[in-house]
Amino acid sequence: MKPMGALPPEFVQQDGLLKIGGRLADDWVAKAGDTPLFVYDMAIVAARIARFKAAMPAIDLHYAIKANPHADLLTAIAPLVDGLDVASSGELAKALAVKPAASISFAGPGKRDDELSAAISAGATLNVESEGEAARAFAIGDRLGVPPRMAVRVNPDIELRGSGMRMGGRASPFGVDAVRAAALVNAIVGAGADWRGFHIYAGSQALDPGAIIETQAATIALAARLAGEAGAAPPLVNLGGGFGVPYFAGDVALDIERVGSALGEALASRPPILAKTRFAIELGRWLVAEAGVYLTRVIDIKHSQGETFVIVDGGLNHQLAASGNFGTVVRRNYPLAVAARMGQDATETVSVVGPLCTPLDRLGDKVALPPVEIGDLIAIFMAGAYGASASPSAFLGHPAAIEIVTAP
Ligand SMILES: Cc1ncc(COP(=O)(O)O)c(C=O)c1O
Known part of the structure; x- marks a missing residue:
């Protein structure tokens, strides 16, 4: 038997039946008309945002829509956050449908001219990632007669300790190296563009509050140093994020109240050049991962050489991350459960596998579950991000998953 992550505490059960957003899992399947499906509980998202706001000092909260760009989720989340961060012109279009351009920022190391043009003409902020990209943006701005809004994305000389994905403290395709950031600010200001400040992103999926506190303090210091070098105070410093969520056995949820109080202290004593700066x-994932449940139906149960395989109708074509092939080095089990036998004692060890012809398509590896029967719904948690x-939804040609967003 191999361990699995803890079920998110937000999910309730009634008489052993999983409820999501106040309705039974079976009801959501009936509403969708089929499996597999994702259900995103917006009440959980709203509660996370409220918790963030209560824990943090007066800073802006941006949602990075790459975590979950579903249109209904964006419509529901947009009024609850201050900004949306996008990473392509496709995401930009989705963001513009729900939020004014002035609150949208666009990061990404390879923005094409048509993407720069879409962002500049809409009035979104480009998080500029290189001198070459800045030059293309100036030229496009001139052609359009619109001064581009530009923040400088800095490849920081700090890393987010313990993060699942480090994006700082090393050679990187993201942002410009800190040593060149001030010169780029001067070029932006000199070109008559609207300089919005700095975007400094050091990593993702960190659960250690100490590491986040340390990185935020270093990020504020770096922003102040770069502002000093450039001789200009940044209107906004985007401090990045990296707040992780507990996917696996042994993971402990991030203590964001601790992070918030340390950030409050760090901002209270920030260098004078940042006195009028806003922070974001x-x-x-911290906003949406826990809100999502992936429901997939058991098609078959097979026994082979002493092992039991529960074969379900959904797999890595919808939920690659749970198969261990997105963002993790070592495959570990996401939390999962039999939706009709919540809270029951485990009686068997099984592997939950999808319908794809690849051994990678494994959603649960030797997990302990209550008795499982053909037709049961298996719920995979932490599926909102x-x-x-x-x-890879096109892989092997199965239908796309259905996605449902609950009313907030
Ligand atoms: C620039 C940037 N912003 C935001 C995110 C979102 O990260 P997470 O979902 O871990 O919060 C990422 C993740 O790669 C990123 O690269």
């Missing part, structure tokens, strides 16, 4: 944190949109 951009989060993806990097699920449907981060999975």
Whole structure:
């Protein structure tokens, strides 16, 4: 038997039946008309945002829509956050449908001219990642007669300790090296563009509050140093994010209240050049991961050489992350359960596998579950971020997953 992550505490059960957003899992399947499906509980998202706001000092909260760009989710989340961060012109179009351009920022190391043009003409902020990109943006701005809004994305000389994905403290395709950032600010200001400040993103999926506190303090110091070098105070410093969520056995949920009080202290004593600066944190998974459940139906149960395989109708084509093939080095089990036998004692060890012809298609590896029967729904938790949109849905030609967003 191998361990699995803890079920998110937000999910309730009634008489052993899983409820999501106040309705039984079976009801959601009936509403969708089929399996597999994702259900995103917006009440959980709203509660996370409220918790963030209560814990943090007066800073802006941006949602990084790459975590889950479902249109209904964006419509529901947009009024609850201060900004949306996008990473392509496709995401930009989705963001513009729900939020004014002035609150949208666009990061990404390879923005094409048509993407720069779409962002500049809409009035979104480009998080500029290189001198070459800045030059292309100036030229496009001139052609359009619109001064581009530009923040400088800095490849920081700090890393987010313990993060699942480090994006600082090393050679990187993201942002410009800190040593060149001030010169780029001067070029932006000199070109008559609207300089919005700095975007400094050091990593993702960190659960250690100490590491986040340390990185935020270093990020504020770096922003002040770069502002001093450039001789200009940044209107906004985006401090990045990296707030992680507990996917696996032994993971402990991030203590954001601790992070918030340390950030409050760090901002209270910030260097004078940042006195009038606004600060933002951009989060993806911390806002939405726990709100999502992926429901997939058991098609068959097979026994082979002493092992039991529960074969379900959904797999890595929808939920790549749970198969261990997105964002993790070592495969570990996401939390999962039999939706009709919640809270029951485990009686058997089984592997939950999808319908794809690849041994990678494994959603649960030797997990302990209560008795499982053909026709049961298996619920895979922590499925609200990097699920449907981060999975190879065309692989092997199965239908796309259905996605439902509950009313907030
Ligand atoms: C620039 C940037 N912002 C935000 C995110 C969102 O990260 P997470 O979902 O871990 O909060 C990422 C993740 O790669 C990122 O690269």
